[in-house]
Amino acid sequence: MNKSRVSAPQFFSLLYLSVLSSIFMYISSPEISISRTDSLLRPLVFIVVSIVAAIPVFVLHKMVDKEKKMGKKAVIKDNVFFKIISLMYAIVWVTGILRTLARFDLFASSELFPGNDMTLFIMALVTVCGLLSLLGLGALSRAAIIFTVIVVGVTGFVMISLWGDVDFLNFTPLFENGVGSFIRDSLLFCVQAFEIGTLILFLPGIKGKVIKSFIFWAVLSGVTFSVILFFTVGTLGVFADTQLFPTYTAVTLAKFGLLERMDALETAIWILCVVEKISLYFLAVINCIKTVFPKVSKKGTCVILILVVSIVLGIISGDLEKFGFVSYSPLTIGLYAVAVIVLPVVLIIYFKKVKPYEENFENN
Amino acid sequence: MKKILRTISLIVMCALLMCSFASCEKAGTELSDLMIIQGIGIDINSKGFKVTVEILNNEQSGSPSGDSSAENKTKIYTATGESVAAALMQLTTKSGNKPFYAQNRVIVIGETTAQKNLADILDFFQRNYDSRASQLLCIAKGGKAEDVIRARLLNDTVKSKILEKMLEESYRQSLVPRVRIIDAVNAMKDDTSFVCLPAVKVQENGENQDFVIDGCALFDKDETFTMYLASGDAEGLAFLRNEINEGFLSADLPNGNKATFVIVKGKTHYKISKENGVLHYKLTVDISCDLEEVGGAQYFSTDDDFMEIIKSAAGAAVAKKAENAIVVLQSEHGGDAVRYGRRLMLMNTKEYELLKNDWENAFKNAVTSITVNVTIRRIGEETFHSKKK
Numbered sequence: 001m002n003k004s005r006v007s008a009p010q011f012f013s014l015l016y017l018s019v020l021s022s023i024f025m026y027i028s029s030p031e032i033s034i035s036r037t038d039s040l041l042r043p044l045v046f047i048v049v050s051i052v053a054a055i056p057v058f059v060l061h062k063m064v065d066k067e068k069k070m071g072k073k074a075v076i077k078d079n080v081f082f083k084i085i086s087l088m089y090a091i092v093w094v095t096g097i098l099r100t101l102a103r104f105d106l107f108a109s110s111e112l113f114p115g116n117d118m119t120l121f122i123m124a125l126v127t128v129c130g131l132l133s134l135l136g137l138g139a140l141s142r143a144a145i146i147f148t149v150i151v152v153g154v155t156g157f158v159m160i161s162l163w164g165d166v167d168f169l170n171f172t173p174l175f176e177n178g179v180g181s182f183i184r185d186s187l188l189f190c191v192q193a194f195e196i197g198t199l200i201l202f203l204p205g206i207k208g209k210v211i212k213s214f215i216f217w218a219v220l221s222g223v224t225f226s227v228i229l230f231f232t233v234g235t236l237g238v239f240a241d242t243q244l245f246p247t248y249t250a251v252t253l254a255k256f257g258l259l260e261r262m263d264a265l266e267t268a269i270w271i272l273c274v275v276e277k278i279s280l281y282f283l284a285v286i287n288c289i290k291t292v293f294p295k296v297s298k299k300g301t302c303v304i305l306i307l308v309v310s311i312v313l314g315i316i317s318g319d320l321e322k323f324g325f326v327s328y329s330p331l332t333i334g335l336y337a338v339a340v341i342v343l344p345v346v347l348i349i350y351f352k353k354v355k356p357y358e359e360n361f362e363n364n
Numbered sequence: 365m366k367k368i369l370r371t372i373s374l375i376v377m378c379a380l381l382m383c384s385f386a387s388c389e390k391a392g393t394e395l396s397d398l399m400i401i402q403g404i405g406i407d408i409n410s411k412g413f414k415v416t417v418e419i420l421n422n423e424q425s426g427s428p429s430g431d432s433s434a435e436n437k438t439k440i441y442t443a444t445g446e447s448v449a450a451a452l453m454q455l456t457t458k459s460g461n462k463p464f465y466a467q468n469r470v471i472v473i474g475e476t477t478a479q480k481n482l483a484d485i486l487d488f489f490q491r492n493y494d495s496r497a498s499q500l501l502c503i504a505k506g507g508k509a510e511d512v513i514r515a516r517l518l519n520d521t522v523k524s525k526i527l528e529k530m531l532e533e534s535y536r537q538s539l540v541p542r543v544r545i546i547d548a549v550n551a552m553k554d555d556t557s558f559v560c561l562p563a564v565k566v567q568e569n570g571e572n573q574d575f576v577i578d579g580c581a582l583f584d585k586d587e588t589f590t591m592y593l594a595s596g597d598a599e600g601l602a603f604l605r606n607e608i609n610e611g612f613l614s615a616d617l618p619n620g621n622k623a624t625f626v627i628v629k630g631k632t633h634y635k636i637s638k639e640n641g642v643l644h645y646k647l648t649v650d651i652s653c654d655l656e657e658v659g660g661a662q663y664f665s666t667d668d669d670f671m672e673i674i675k676s677a678a679g680a681a682v683a684k685k686a687e688n689a690i691v692v693l694q695s696e697h698g699g700d701a702v703r704y705g706r707r708l709m710l711m712n713t714k715e716y717e718l719l720k721n722d723w724e725n726a727f728k729n730a731v732t733s734i735t736v737n738v739t740i741r742r743i744g745e746e747t748f749h750s751k752k753k
Contacts, residue, residue, distance in 0.1 A: 114493035169706050173713040237550040242490055253498055
């Protein structure tokens with residue numbers, strides 16, 4: 001079995017779990033209120049922005065694919081340009097790992113085990129994700145498709161059980177603070193999903209109708225976000241803005257008959273999503289580092305990465321201001337712009353101008 | 365070999381993760397070392413805040429023999445501090461255990477404490493990670509919260525659990541609003557809404573005491589206590605706020621007898637208009653009820669007459685309750701506990717923006733008209749035809 005080749009539904013299941021973890025661990029900030037009805041519409045903007053933003057990636061993929069069909073392959077080894085690009089991608093994904101794990105650390109140390117030092121727990125999580133990434137994209141994606149069924153089922157059940165707690169007086173008039181404010185908030189919401197950038201790395205290994213699956217992924221993610229936000233706003237109202245993790249607070253209200261404390265169930269699901277997301281980022285970093293330093297083994301990169309991430313998280317963990325830097329909105333915008341738009345556009349220009357192809361004798 | 369090592373590492377790490385999750389809420393803490401709080405009463409005294417907590421008696425509750433006669437199921441502790449948080453932290457020195465708030469059921473606020481800012485009192489519960497947003501709030505009517513938490517109930521039981529059930533059931537019976545921390549914070553953060561907390565009294569019953577839910581307490585926009593709503597008015601509030609769940613309804617019949625109904629379901633619809641500069645709230649209350657008891661049914665000549673008269677009596681009873689409630693809320697010390705302002709914001713944002721800065725006056729001058737549509741679902745086994753003698 002080829003470890004790196006996966007079907008489109010498998011890969012996009014992985015991406016779906018990855019973006020879902022962002023909404024589960026969505027942190028209230030003074031910049032973006034989650035308690036307004038506008039937040040239900042932000043995912044619609046997310047759908048449009050994600051599809052538009054991914055165009056350069058797909059154009060690049062199509063460009064390389066076209067040459068491939070003509071019996072040529074792109075030459076990327078021992079090229080400084082590609083090494084710089086790969087290094088930049090590696091930095092983006094490492095920041096993604098730190099950002100996600102710092103949030104998870106904050107979540108675990110405040111909601112799951114308040115007052116406890118979660119360093120050991122987070123280090124264990126980093127190690128598990130690192131080791132999982134060594135299993136390859138195939139294993140991660142195949143697991144993701146099973147996890148997606150579980151995640152959607154459980155989340156759907158928990159959300160439906162919140163129906164009785166929805167108070168329509170908690171909603172607000174649309175565009176209360178103006179359309180401009182809505183667009184700004186929506187764009188800030190969209191840039192959370194910079195894992196779209198991993199497409200450029202993994203697209204060559206995905207079988208099937210990629211564009212169709214991607215659009216389906218964007219729509220499904222947007223609809224899921226809207227549903228989760230509907231229940232968050234409907235059950236909590238303005239109270240959501242006073243809570244560190246509003247989605248979690250909403251889930252703590254869920255009960256169905258004798259079943260109470262469904263937050264424990266939902267938390268388990270969230271950890272699944274986080275594990276998949278971090279493993280995907282690990283895999284992306286390892287692939288990028290392999291391009292920069294071809295002689296370094298994947299396992300070696302993985303071990304170093306585990307150590308670096310653990311040390312940095314140890315530093316961030318005890319200081320909310322340092323955490324603030326990792327979650328800083330301009331940084332998130334920058335990561336999204338670099339990973340999803342800038343680097344793919346640079347690559348398109350490079351491939352158009354330089355045409356670094358050679359005959360692919362393996363195919364001939 | 366490498367594959368085996370990798371598998372072993374994965375298993376070890378997963379086991380570590382699972383162990384971290386399997387140690388209850390407080391990792392490495394025995395259940396008996398936790399002060400599992402069930403109810404909190406907050407009063408003020410000369411030193412600041414005085415908290416009275418009812419905690420589970422873990423040793424007795426966890427007895428494998430199930431012997432419940434040895435000790436009480438709960439213990440009561442009190443502590444004082446400059447703030448609510450400081451007072452609660454003092455509890456550790458009294459019991460030797462760490463407070464655990466996740467299982468807390470109710471927060472009772474003493475009447476004197478209610479003169480202080482409610483937002484400040486609740487800040488700890490909003491901020492604390494353990495504390496759940498669904499804890500119920502109530503006020504100790506005419507007394508101290510400590511009296512409620514220390515009440516001598518007939519059975520040795522968890523008093524806070526009984527109080528929680530009473531508050532939930534009173535809400536289900538449409539007698540008082542249910543106010544969780546979420547609801548209180550939402551009302552406080554709203555520019556126009558007043559917080560309305562259920563009021564609980566401790567009543568002597570021979571050698572023992574009982575809890576009585578007696579109307580509700582109104583808090584103004586400064587989040588301080590302003591007045592009580594009597595039980596009947598609090599019932600009317602349910603119709604005004606579209607919080608009709610179930611409940612009983614007693615109506616006067618034209619023949620001088622009474623009819624009693626069980627409300628099965630209900631819904632209030634709102635229409636808001638502005639006429640001659642005054643807001644008009646046109647409420648249509650649709651209720652479906654079962655007739656439970658009726659006096660003098662033998663005097664009605666036909667089934668149709670009978671149905672019409674009891675429907676109109678039920679409608680009049682609902683309208684009276686709602687009208688009385690709105691009159692009290694529009695009185696000098698009253699305020700918008702109905703959330704009229706919020707409804708206006710959702711239905712006519714422009715008008716709301718014009719009025720929100722002078723909402724107190726706009727609300728007090730608002731005209732409410734109530735139309736009640738009653739559907740009788742069942743009338744019981746005994747019909748009109750089985751005439752009484």
